[in-house]
Amino acid sequence: MSLIESSPDGVTIALHTANTTYAVRLDERTVRPIHWGPRISAAEAAEIPAWDSPYQDTFEGWLDGAEDFPVGGGAMFGPAALSFDGGDLHVAGHEIRGDELIVRLRGALEADLHYRVRPDTDVIERWSVVRAGHEVVLTDHAAAVWCVPVRDDYRLTHVTGGWVREGRLHRVEVPEAETTLISRRGVTSHATNPWVMLDDGTATEESGEVWTAALAFSGSWRITVSRTSAGRCSVLGAAGHDRTVTRLLPGEQAVSPIFAALYTGDGFGAASRAWHDYQAKYVLRHAGELRPVLYNSWEATSFDVSDEGQRALAERAAKLGVELFVVDDGWFGARTSDRAGLGDWFPNPHRFPDGLRPLADHIRSLGMDFGLWVEPEMVNPDSDLYRAHPDWTLHQPGVRATELRNQLVLDFTRPDVRDWAFATLDRIIRETGLSFLKWDFNRSFTQARPQSAIGHAQGVYAVIDQLRTTHPGVRVEACAGGGGRVDLGILARTDQVWTSDNTDAVDRLGIQHGYTQVYAPGTMVAWVTDSPNSITGRRVPLPFRFHVAMAGVLGLGGDLTTWTPDELDLAAEMVARYREIRPIVQHGTLYRLLPPEGSLSASQYILDGRIVVFVWRVSGAARTVRVRLRGLDPAVTYQGVSGAALMAAGLTVELPPGEGPVSALVQLQADPLTAQFSGPAEPESLK
Numbered sequence: 001m002s003l004i005e006s007s008p009d010g011v012t013i014a015l016h017t018a019n020t021t022y023a024v025r026l027d028e029r030t031v032r033p034i035h036w037g038p039r040i041s042a043a044e045a046a047e048i049p050a051w052d053s054p055y056q057d058t059f060e061g062w063l064d065g066a067e068d069f070p071v072g073g074g075a076m077f078g079p080a081a082l083s084f085d086g087g088d089l090h091v092a093g094h095e096i097r098g099d100e101l102i103v104r105l106r107g108a109l110e111a112d113l114h115y116r117v118r119p120d121t122d123v124i125e126r127w128s129v130v131r132a133g134h135e136v137v138l139t140d141h142a143a144a145v146w147c148v149p150v151r152d153d154y155r156l157t158h159v160t161g162g163w164v165r166e167g168r169l170h171r172v173e174v175p176e177a178e179t180t181l182i183s184r185r186g187v188t189s190h191a192t193n194p195w196v197m198l199d200d201g202t203a204t205e206e207s208g209e210v211w212t213a214a215l216a217f218s219g220s221w222r223i224t225v226s227r228t229s230a231g232r233c234s235v236l237g238a239a240g241h242d243r244t245v246t247r248l249l250p251g252e253q254a255v256s257p258i259f260a261a262l263y264t265g266d267g268f269g270a271a272s273r274a275w276h277d278y279q280a281k282y283v284l285r286h287a288g289e290l291r292p293v294l295y296n297s298w299e300a301t302s303f304d305v306s307d308e309g310q311r312a313l314a315e316r317a318a319k320l321g322v323e324l325f326v327v328d329d330g331w332f333g334a335r336t337s338d339r340a341g342l343g344d345w346f347p348n349p350h351r352f353p354d355g356l357r358p359l360a361d362h363i364r365s366l367g368m369d370f371g372l373w374v375e376p377e378m379v380n381p382d383s384d385l386y387r388a389h390p391d392w393t394l395h396q397p398g399v400r401a402t403e404l405r406n407q408l409v410l411d412f413t414r415p416d417v418r419d420w421a422f423a424t425l426d427r428i429i430r431e432t433g434l435s436f437l438k439w440d441f442n443r444s445f446t447q448a449r450p451q452s453a454i455g456h457a458q459g460v461y462a463v464i465d466q467l468r469t470t471h472p473g474v475r476v477e478a479c480a481g482g483g484g485r486v487d488l489g490i491l492a493r494t495d496q497v498w499t500s501d502n503t504d505a506v507d508r509l510g511i512q513h514g515y516t517q518v519y520a521p522g523t524m525v526a527w528v529t530d531s532p533n534s535i536t537g538r539r540v541p542l543p544f545r546f547h548v549a550m551a552g553v554l555g556l557g558g559d560l561t562t563w564t565p566d567e568l569d570l571a572a573e574m575v576a577r578y579r580e581i582r583p584i585v586q587h588g589t590l591y592r593l594l595p596p597e598g599s600l601s602a603s604q605y606i607l608d609g610r611i612v613v614f615v616w617r618v619s620g621a622a623r624t625v626r627v628r629l630r631g632l633d634p635a636v637t638y639q640g641v642s643g644a645a646l647m648a649a650g651l652t653v654e655l656p657p658g659e660g661p662v663s664a665l666v667q668l669q670a671d672p673l674t675a676q677f678s679g680p681a682e683p684e685s686l687k
């Protein structure tokens, strides 16, 4: 069956993903969602009547919540996907181009609605392109609206948070209202994240229907979940916040970001796994690689960066098995605190009189790669860059400029600013031979012109894209004060994310739980730092700190010069263990066995019959925990126990003695004989 199929009369179109079907019906006026669920054929979809509102009086929009791209004007009162002054649009035709359906809306301007099936996943990507022959102001321009099939009730799963408290998971009944998740900050934000999951209130981690959508954008954005009194629930996703308008000149076009979505019948865990799988196949550029174990200097040295101090840390890190050493903030300009120097990307002449090359070479001679922290979008007013180019910021001279962390935002909608940023980073890469950049962003927008809400992030994308083309060997970590810029748009251009500035391993369990709802564990960087924790003051045993960080991309961030010989020995052992299990954690499939809601939580990763299970106990005295494993082949035995038994009765995990946080890591492997002879494949000898 091809990925996109039309009914014989050509008006119902079915988009088939690996396990699901999304079907629409085109009429002259609009695109009506017909089906979004298990696989059905276009002919079957053609038999499904389009939804009719039970309320057809003179006060209702009869199709509110039941259109794929509602255009403002006429009897529609929900949020519009597209609004502009002057005129109507109608469906003028459609085209199927391989794995893509394009529906053409025509009238006072042109809008093309794109639907792209991503083969071998359950994801459909949607976006819209608008152009006009005359100047036009778009007061709304969404990527797409996803309409959830009619159910008796609707529940919304989403995350909220803030700096050092990202990823708090919420599951709430959808009110008969418009619920908007929004960033007016010019960046994805810590406050919420651009994805939603919807279910009818009965789905669990392991079962039930879930519809989920994620917006691939890193500037301001909004997602509005609308539930009407007529029983419809839909999700609109757009770049730009509620006050953002787009002015299009004749011949220009506005291209929305992608608003991707998927359906699963197997619960929230399956929804997460489907997102992770999609990222590996279609989002992450280097998904096939293993992310290195890194050391980052920030918590150890803060702004007190020196050649000697970094060497002392690097020598210890190398002995522990670290593969990449990253010098964080404080290496450049007059940056000895957050008050000055941002924008002056030259090694601090007092700290590095011969530049960074000698340090970088020394780090490489220790067997590690060299990486640097940068924050290219920002400037301290106390910097040579600002003194030379005060007009380069979003905050024009003469206009009130709110400083946050003593810094202003450079305007990446300006070509000269983008050229400067590229040339600066290109020079640093060549001068140091670095292979890794941690790209940070440490304040929200204020006093920004409306076009910056979208245009700045597009400018950032352009600079990163140009860098990656020029320096294909350089890998990039996305960061915005921790997890303030995590989304599918930035993941398409970077390799990993600094998840949170909160490195307290107990807090981190919740933060990582929120992160992995949509984003792959192989992108989730987690450092082991000192105890007590510098932010929360909590004391957490070293093995627990490791086991939490080993559930993502392991890094170290403590002051290794103060660690005892025993701690360093344990750290070396843990790093070695991580390097052994890393393919399973970074490339495997995640099952969240016990969410971190109570005192116990557990996660399982599986790859080709190799299993890793982490169990964490944050309080209480339990010494053994029984966890039911998931996703095993029931007929295969794993170290003598059948997959069926491990899934039905569970695995008993012993926790070490002690009060407070304790943890365990268990590895299991499929027994070769049973693995070889199980499943649908014939034994080799009979072939």
Ligand code: GLA
Pocket (backbone or CB within 6 Å): 298, 328, 329, 373, 440, 442, 479, 480, 481, 482, 498, 500, 501
């Ligand atoms: C942000 C990052 C930190 C660190 C500091 C440096 O807060 O999230 O990891 O790089 O900036 O100023």
